Amino acid sequence: MLSQAVLAGASGQVRNMATTAGNLLQRTRCFYFRDTATPCNKREPGSGCSALDGYNRIHAVLGTSAHCIATHPSDMAVALVALDARVRVVGPAGERVVSLGALHRLPGDRPDRETTLEPGELIIAVDVPPLAFASRSLYLKVRDRASFAFALASAAVAVDVRDGTVRDARIALGGVGTKPWRAAGAEEALRGRRAGRDAYRAAADAALAGAVPRAHNAFKIELAKRTLVRALLRLESR
Amino acid sequence: MGTVISQVTTVDVELRINATTRQLALDPRTTLLDALREHLDLTGTKKGCDHGQCGACTVHVNGRRVLSCLTLAVAAQGKDITTIEGVADGDQLHPMQQAFLDHDGFQCGYCTSGQIMSALALLREPCGASDDEVRECMSGNLCRCGAYSNIIAAIQDVRATHAHEA
Amino acid sequence: MTSPNEPRTTGAVGAPINRVDGRLKVTGAARYSAEIPVDDLAYGVIVQSTIARGTIDRIDAGEAEQLPGVIAVMTPRNAPKLESLQKFEREGSKGSRPTGRALSLLQNDSVHYNGQPIALVIAESIEVAMHAASLVRTTYRVDQPTIDMATALPSAYPSTEKIYGREPPATQRGDLQAGLAAADVRLDVVYTTPMETHNPMEMHATIAAWDGDKLTLWDATQNVHGVRGTIAKTLSIPPEQVRVISHFIGGAFGGKGSAWSHVVLAALAAREVRRPVKLVLTRRQMFGPVGGRPHTVQHVTLGAARDGTLTALRHDSTSSTSTIEEWVEAATLATRILYDCPNEETSHRLVRLNVGTPTFMRAPGEASGMFALESALDELSYELRMDPIALRLKNYAEADPESGKPWSSKSLRQCYALGAERFGWARRTAEPRSMRDGDQLVGLGMATATYPVRRMPASADACIYPDGRAVIKAGSHDLGTGTYTILTQLAADALGIPLGCIRVELGDTDLPQNPISAGSMTVASTGSAVHLAAMAAREKLIQLAVTDPRSPLHVAQHGAVEIAGGRLTLHGDVDRGESIEELLARNGGQPIEGRADAKPGDETQVYSMHAFGSIFAELRVDPDLGTVRVGRLVGAYAAGRILNPKTARSQLMGGITFGMGMALMEHTITDLRSGRYVNADIAEYHIPVHADVPGIEVFFVDEHDEHVDPIGAKGLGEIGMTGVAAAIANAVFHATGVRVRDLPITLDKLL
Structure with missing residues (x-):
């Protein structure tokens, strides 16, 4: 799933210039964050969020706040958060390890603070712990054109199925969250159930349970569910 | 090493481009793309967006395709840079250039340098054999004239007959 | 068609030859407008408005001007006033606008759309100019803009100007209501198309250089003569003092057909700072200030008999335009001619929005209009359970139904x-x-x-040189369309000179006048001119041969002389003849020139x-x-x-x-x-x-x-x-x- 996620991101030339840490820390594609002529709480704290009542088709439905609905754009980070990756960080206070899930912050009332990194800290490595059943995993990305576009929804999935029953699962979503979105609720909903469309749909419903749509992005809730179901079905048919 | 010319602070930069070393005094914010186009008169590398979104500025740095608009010139020092001007062997076109000509793989020609630089790099990348796989590998190079089908034909032609020369 | 001496084809026309400018393009040697080496260049960067409607209250360029490397900042406070525009406004904005399009030339404080040019920074480098542009501070008195087509739709008004100066804005034939009443099946639907932006890969770019009172513009344009006329009128100087050059264009698609604000601003800035100025738009600046396809809301009503015969067709299109200029997306023109429907009405209406003025974008009108019409035909085919092709054939127009x-x-x-x-x-x-x-x-x-x-008047020169080579000159353009190539082919056949011995020169107002390269009319306009110019040169060459006592073709029948491969020969006797070089060398070594001023006849x-x-x-x-x-x-x-x-x-x-x-x-x-x-x-x-x-x-x-x-x-x-x-x-x-x-x-x- 990790290699699929990496290859789904950007273009060959961009990937050649990219770094792992740079990918994790990339800034949002929110139109209003990029356009310095418009208010943005992430860029200028307290200036307001233009996306809330603006054009928000590409924006997040999970992890949003009244101050920011910007989507985290990474594909790779979605796969890494599903795989429980750990980020090694060095700073003035020495070296520490942060789980990827704890690296990015939810926007809350301080969307300008995107990560839990302290000033002066530098990412030096990302460790991906072994996960036996990750050999059966995949990353599925849905976007507005066939390539070189950010995800409208994506799903990174790894499932451990024995005798038709899901023993364990790792699920994360992209394109819909304000951070790389680990769908723990979906994993919980799958564990112990018979693998199959019904269980997958239940997991998808659980994954998007807390979703909050805005004017133009409500479709992402259903799209993300279907993307997750499709990813799980495709994995099953492997 | 910083000097001030016309009140603008510059740094000395040495770039190795198409096997020739060039010395420049540049505003440290100068991208490799602007260094090529505005300071070295190497205008074959094109600016289509300046934001890494179109691929027109694709060059090779140490043999890999990268975007010169997202590369600072100072950061390209000590590396081997190849631009479209360094692809032909004198008057002898590279087979990829000839294939673009023969397959009409361009119209206005503005994305062409980037397409060719990408296509050349692709010969050394683990890209699959099918047309669809080549399309995916080339998707970072936008073409508004719509020469895509002919570009793929040109690349596949070269891959079939000249892959060993890459 | 054109001459008693129509050449027997040598086969250049119709052959799938490679582009003659292809080598320049695959080696990166083709120079686009921003790439012309000009000494002592300064760089311009446009500052844009951040509101859609209102008035500039204060514009503070102080910090920008202090930045080392900044040469000047042009704002409405200090920009030179243009007499041509003042006169136009004094006269109540009637008559033809000197700028052609409604431009933003820093003449006043009004803001009509978000992203409108409001200042221009000129600096020693791109880096400094961009930095300085970010330091220009502006405050506004903001008015409520109109942005939303949907809510503004009730304000739509009928377009009254002729479209493209030719086509009526609305048409009616037969009796629509009767046609609808007679129909077995009716369809009444609304289609919408959004605003679109040309986005050629090459951004708009202009280098402006003054030499005394003469101005040269290297401009990314598909209309060198048009830009010259606009610039001359706007700056109140004779057109002869303006030269516009556009040898290679990195895509245009209609967007580069007008002289937009940046072209004039570059010329003004170069005059102000007494240095050549290069002004390249950013990709963001391509959205708004240089046109795009407008939004359309199209209402289509169809009536048909059970057998598919159309009995009624109505197509009403409402498109968006700016608050400063009317631009009609001619969405119903194709509807008027496509199907043989006796009862038909078409119309165009406009809604004014605070957006950049729209313009021609590839297949302007047809692209958006035929989405509606051809979708409606498809919908009808399902209603009728009829094959979509059969439905179209059922209504095939054997003559123009309009x-x-x-x-x-x-x-x-x-x-x-x-x-x-x-x-x-x-x-x-x-x-x-x-x-x-x-x-x-x-x-x-x-x-x-x-x-x-469509075809417009166009001129061309064809010159055959004593070395047997030929040069074709026409102030047209190759936008990637292949103009250089097809003109070479046309000239090769008309002149009987090999393709490799012909050079075509385009994109320069020093060359014979040609129309905008747009509307699919370059072949008909410029192609015809080049063909006729080459034929004229050919005539002169043959005349020279048959009247030259030393020529093997002396006193030959004019029509019996053929030229191929650079040789003049007698039809049926290829051994009797001579090369163009021999003929011209013996006759003073002067070039032979043919000129054509071609224009449409009464065929329309x-x-x-x-x-x-x-x-x-x-x-x-x-x-x-x-x-x-x-x-x-x-x-x-x-x-x-x-x-x-x-x-x-x-x-x-x-x-x-x-x-x-x-x-x-x-x-x-x-x-x-x-x-x-x-x-x-x-x-x-x-x-x-x-x-x-x-x-x-x-x-x-x-x-x-x-x-x-x-x-x-x-x-x-x-x-x-x-x-x-x-x-x-x-x-x-x-x-x-x-x-x-x-x-x-x-x-x-x-x-």
Whole structure:
């Protein structure tokens, strides 16, 4: 799933210039964050969020706040958060390890603070712990054109199925969250159930349970569910 | 090493481009793309967006395709840079250039340098054999004239007959 | 057609030769406007408004001016006043506007759209200029803008100006209500198309350099003579003092057909700072200040008899324009001529929004209008349970139904047949959702393509030199369209000189006057001029030979002399003759010059002239995810004589690809509160990438048309674009049963 996620991101030339840490820390594609002529709480704290009542088709439905609905754009980070990756960080206070899930912050009332990194800290490595059943995993990305576009929804999935029953699962979503979105609720909903469309749909419903749509992005809730179901079905048919 | 010319602070930069070393005094914010186009008169590398979104500025740095608009010139020092001007062997076109000509793989020609630089790099990348796989590998190079089908034909032609020369 | 001495073809025309400028392009040696080496250049960067409507209250360039390397900052406070514009306004803004388009030239404090140029920074480098531009501080008195087409629709008013100065804004034939009353089946639907942005790969760019009172502009334009006229009028200087050069253009698509604000600003800035100024727009600045395709809301009403015969057709289009200029998207022109419906009404209305003024964008009018019309025909075909091609054939127009004139040529029937055959239309099962490939829904759809043949006066020089080489001069342009190549081919055949011995010079106002390269009219206009100029030179050459006592061809019958491969010979006796070099050397070594000032004749009074085609799409829709992947696009076209099948095919493929973008992804989004162009870059304004574009197949129907122009060729720049959006929308309906009447067809509309 990790290699699929990496290859789904950007273009060959961009990937050649990219770094792992740079990918994790990339800034949002929110139109209003990029356009310095418009208010943005992430860029200028307290200036307001233009996306809330603006054009928000590409924006997040999970992890949003009244101050920011910007989507985290990474594909790779979605796969890494599903795989429980750990980020090694060095700073003035020495070296520490942060789980990827704890690296990015939810926007809350301080969307300008995107990560839990302290000033002066530098990412030096990302460790991906072994996960036996990750050999059966995949990353599925849905976007507005066939390539070189950010995800409208994506799903990174790894499932451990024995005798038709899901023993364990790792699920994360992209394109819909304000951070790389680990769908723990979906994993919980799958564990112990018979693998199959019904269980997958239940997991998808659980994954998007807390979703909050805005004017133009409500479709992402259903799209993300279907993307997750499709990813799980495709994995099953492997 | 910083000097001030016309009140603008510059740094000395040495770039190795198409096997020739060039010395420049540049505003440290100068991208490799602007260094090529505005300071070295190497205008074959094109600016289509300046934001890494179109691929027109694709060059090779140490043999890999990268975007010169997202590369600072100072950061390209000590590396081997190849631009479209360094692809032909004198008057002898590279087979990829000839294939673009023969397959009409361009119209206005503005994305062409980037397409060719990408296509050349692709010969050394683990890209699959099918047309669809080549399309995916080339998707970072936008073409508004719509020469895509002919570009793929040109690349596949070269891959079939000249892959060993890459 | 043109001369008693029409050359027997040497085969250059019609041959699929490689582009003659291709080597320059694949080596990076072709120089585009921003790439001309000019000494002592200064760099200009435009500062744009951040509100859509209001007045500049204060503009503070102090900090920018203090930045080392900044030469000047031009704002409405200090920009030179233009007498031409002041006069225009004094006279109540009547008459022709000196600037052509309504430009933003820092003459006043008014803001009419978000992103309007409000200042220009000139500095020693791009880096400094960009930095300084970010330091210009502006405050405004803000007025409420009108941005939303939907809510502004009630303010729509009928367009009264003739479209393109020729076509009536509204038409009526027969009795629409009677036609509707007589119909067995009626359809009444609204289609919408969004604003779109040209986004050629090359940004607009101008280098302006003054030498005394003479101005040279290296400008990314598809209209050098037009830009010269506009600049001269705007600056109140004689046109002879302005030279505009545009040798290579990195795509234009209509957007580079006008002299927009930055061109004039570059000229003004260069005059102010007494240095050449290079002004290249950023990609973001391509959204708004340099035009785009307007939003349309199109109401189509159809009535038909059970057998498919159209009894009524109404097509009303409302399009957006700016608050400072009227621009009509001529969406119903194709409707007027396409089907033989006796009762028909068309109209165009306008809504004024606080957006940049729209302009020509590839197949302006036809692209958006035929999405509506050809979608409506498809909807009708399902209502009638009739094959979409059969429905179109049922209403085939044997003569122009609007004017009653005969066609100069029309091979649409053959285009349907050839396209259907090559595409495999017969395998289509009519029912929606009836075709599948695994879990994917398969859709097959088609539409008609058409574009008018237009021609304008054009001049050309053909010069044969004593070394046997020839130079063709015409102030036209090659936008990637192949103009350099096809003119070389036309000249080669007319002159009897090998392709490699001919050089074509374009894109310079020092060359003979030519029209804008747009509207698919370069071949008919400039091609005809070059053909006639070359024929004139040929005549002179033959005249010289037959009157030269020392020539082997002395006293030969004029019409019996042939020229091929640079040799003049007697027909039927190839040994009797001599080379052009020999003939000219003996006669003083002077070049032979031919000149043609070509213009349309009365053929437009007699004939209706259009190119036609058919376009077929096969695609797969994911029933769960809504993603559309186009697998095949097949087009069959009849466009008169095809001068170069290789470049012609490419141009059509390009149009089809552009149409695919229109169908599936292109959409210039404005924030409905602020009027900001929201997706003003080419990561978020989606155009097709390699992975989107399937195999595109283009076929030609042989067509001989001796009426359109002296070379029998119709243009190909736009027709490839027409019908594509409808063919794809129709295929999406066939695949899914979902009729999307609102472009683009993004996946959220199919969930």
